[in-house]
Amino acid sequence: QRLQQRLRRRQFRRRRSQRKLVNRAELGAPVSVLRFDPIPYPIWRRRMPGWLRTASRPLLRRWLPVEADEHPPDSPQAVTAYLRRWGLAGEDSLPDEKWPLPETVPDAEPRSAPDGRVRLPAQWEPVEAVILAWPVLYPALWDGHAQMVSALSPVTQVVIIVPAPGWSDAISRFLAATMRLTPGIRFLHLPTDDIWVRDYGPLVGYGPDGGRVCVKPVFDPLPHYPQARDNRMARRWAAFADIPVRALDLHLEGGNIWTDGAGTLIVSEQIFHSNPYLSRADVEAKLRAVFDFHKLIVTPRLKREETGHVDLVVRLADAQTVLVGAPGVFYNGGQQRAAADLFRRETNAAGLPYRVIELPAPPPYLNWGVYPIWRSYTNALTVNGRVLVPAFGIPDDRRALAIYRAAMPGYEIIPINCRASVNGGGAVHCLTRDILA
Template identity: 35%
Template sequence: MTYRMPAEWTPHERTWMAWPTHNSTFTNEEELAAAREAWASVARAVRRFEPVTVVVAPGEAASARALLGDGAELLERELDDAWMRDIGPTFVTDEQGGLAAVDWVFNGWGGQDWASWEHDSKIARHVADAAGVPVLSSALVNEGGAIHVDGEGTVLLTDTVQLGSGRNPEWNRQEVEAEIHAKLGTTKAIWLPHGLAGDYGLFGTQGHVDIVAAFARPGTVLVHSQQNPLHPDYERSRLYVNLLRGQTDAQGRPLEVIEVPAPTVLKDEEGDWVDYSYINHYLCNGGVVLCAFDDPHDEVAAQIFRRLFPEREVVLVDAREIFAGGGGIHCITQQQPAV
């Protein structure tokens, strides 16, 4: 059986999310409350366009329902963290239109000291069971935020993730590509050397691609563009743009690269470089849920997305609390394709 991961802009059956719970990321009640409000804001935005199912830890359903309202479905399962893009399955379709779920190995973003994954490593199977679809097991340590596909054979990857020492130290590039292609139905991998500088901090993923670059349609890729030379991502984003402009996709098309300016803010309240990025958006049925940062560039990014997706409504949701935990809107959502 041959499977293929559909592009994110194709129709969805629903969106899956997970509800923040007490852990190393949200260490006190204030942080947890702020995270839950941020997650709920995203869920409510997505729910305007398609069904949403939220996985909640046992005993947390009441807190979820209070903020989510009656619009979201809840599924109680044990959780460690709340990044559904990474702990959930990657849904793929077969030639007959059937659905399956890829279960990558999850080890806490490369076995990071602060992370725990006893429960999260099982979430992909829980979600697949709830969706009523078969599971495709993979031996590759990987997360959903570490891949991005165009639906026509091309996948974006990052050296410091799939080839990182904390994830797949015994795998070489060819072996990684072979497994990715086998599970996603892709035929060409485009590798970026690393992610944004801030993604290598305490709660970083060590280089997820979905904060750096994302396909908007076949042959067109959006790229994070840091405009300020003081930020370490200034040189990184120049590198990404130049690398991708020299690439063709799986169908032989030269890539059109659209630069999306980064927010103007450079550092957070602790003085660390931020990796705020509009690339980490989520496409749902008829909508674009876009990260906002109370920044002058919020509207600049929104206009870019309105031009790219004139048939979709662009909804801005404040993502600063999500980024404080180590990710963005794309990181906390996972699409289940419609079949």
Template identity: 30%
Template sequence: MTVPTLLDKPAARGYRMPAEWEPHAATWLGWPHRESDWPGRLEPIPWVYAEIVRALTRHEVVNLLVPDAKRADFAADVLSRANADMGRVKLWELPTDRSWLRDSGPIFVTNAAGERIALDWRFNAWAKYPDWQRDDLVPAFAAQKLNVPSLQPTHNGHRVVLEGGSIDVNGAGLLLTTEECLLSKTQERNPPFSRADYEQVFADYLGVKKVLWLNRGIVGDDTHGHIDDLARFVGARTVVTVVETNTADENYAILQENRERLESVTDLSGTKLEVVPLPMPRPLIFDGTRLPTSYANFYIANGVVIVPTFNDPADRVALGTLADLFPGREVVGISCVDLVWGLGTLHCMTQQEPL
């Protein structure tokens, strides 16, 4: 379904991007199938996904993309054996390049009447990899299956590239992002977009009234600065941000600056945000590569928050902090020591579908 022309700027018609903690109709996931995403370590990854689906299906539907019928059968077998609620799993066959649906999937906006639009941003594999054409079809596919209008955001005649992991919203007019991801000439998504161009796009399509810009992402981040490894809204005016206490660590200065920025910004009423620190795990190195481990890559579903863990002493601190912030939800740790070898964890692989 194609959205009518009069809705080309959804925010002008009362649409906004809801916060992640607002009610979901479902979570979208893509079944892991690409060996090169987890070189030499793909074998355990389906079982990590099974743990994630098991946790999510206690609370909501999971829409799972599978490349073909053979892998649909394999996925169903793994999920059943892991005791996921298969009555809440919908399998959709669609070939994809990768399985990071946070970035390739649709971003939904809603209005007060409960109507939804699936925003079909262009996806170009983080302006880094040549194979993205199949992933770019995911939003239109999801919109068709859900029978909701689909809209390709444009600005100055340019179809906008945007990944869900590069932004985070509070659902009430604020958006977090980073200069490194959106304004750097490295892995440049939308040349020659400026800060003002992005702010206009966010206002027009997501209902954003104020953009909070942090600087750089964590070391090892393949996306060049995604916000969902740095800082996340957990309430209308509360943000968690990862903090490194080891002054010798490469992330120390980066995260200190971002925390200082957050502590100086205000919401729409001019009130400073509440900034809650999350620890960082100790560096996780595999085959000489530092992996992008971060507790900020959690995912908020209807009755549960799933949190990446790394067999690290800081795991329990992160879980405890998030449990205090989400008293009405289960807070469940998912071991991501294998998953993060793919350079992403829980938030990177999930995309919420709001009610």
């Protein structure tokens, strides 16, 4: 009898677990929510006890080129060996594409911009260049970056920043294997701490006289990681490009700001969390002192998402069309619903109502059992008639692309593989920095 009772209890537990899986599948949740994907952050440089650093470094060297930014391949043979070692090239011979050594951006101070508020352009305005920080430390991201270069180079200049001059040879040979290299691809030697150039890159707008101005906020969102080179990047680039700089005394990342270029500024609540010693009125006053806008819209931020940025919540397709993640039944359903309802009530600075279009909002998965990963289709980039939309290799990709085509007629919609980059908290928009014409 005891054996029969145990068997019945075991069968009951099995049926109950099966019902849970069926219910989760009906709700659209993945049956497997646990993954062990590479994390595109330099975790070996994170502040940690010395013994842990010593113990973990040899193990990390097996899985990642942890010193590649400081020690680039120094010969064609070393380039080939590196690309093959990390699965970036097969046994076939690589194209013998020798690219000129990149210019080095000097560590110089830029000119100061005159007083006056800066108008940030909308993304659908003409773009002169797009900056990418090449992921030399993260081989899993090379394919996605190559797709972005291929999609962008026919319509704008692509500036690839590298941590050492020798990397231009390896990257150009890798790109030449899949696309035709054009003079519109430019390499710059400008060391950074990481690849998320949207957040620390130059935020360029127009000053009162119509000239270009680079706005430089405070950048230090990751206190446990090195950030000094990222924090200097925009000022070095501005000096190199001879664009004056206007300082913004706020902690603000480029991924947490949208604009329609006509008086509307959109940020998430994260801006108040990033500046805890200032009141909301003080934060808005500092924004108004530097940026030329008439209306500020503040969206919710996603919960249990590290950045809190608005580009993971909403996206402007034009001055009256907002793309948002569809409210789901998962952890951030309330945040997404609140964002959609906010724009259904709101108007832009011209007093015109918004048309709200919902994009799929895939459920999160846990990477390494610790990090919830949120895949957002709003993290896209518009450049000179093209829209680069993140794709994650899931059925929702097709729906998202169809929605973009319907919402943005006249634009070429191009999917970009972001399955690897999303494990670092971002996709196309986070990995690029557009510079207006």
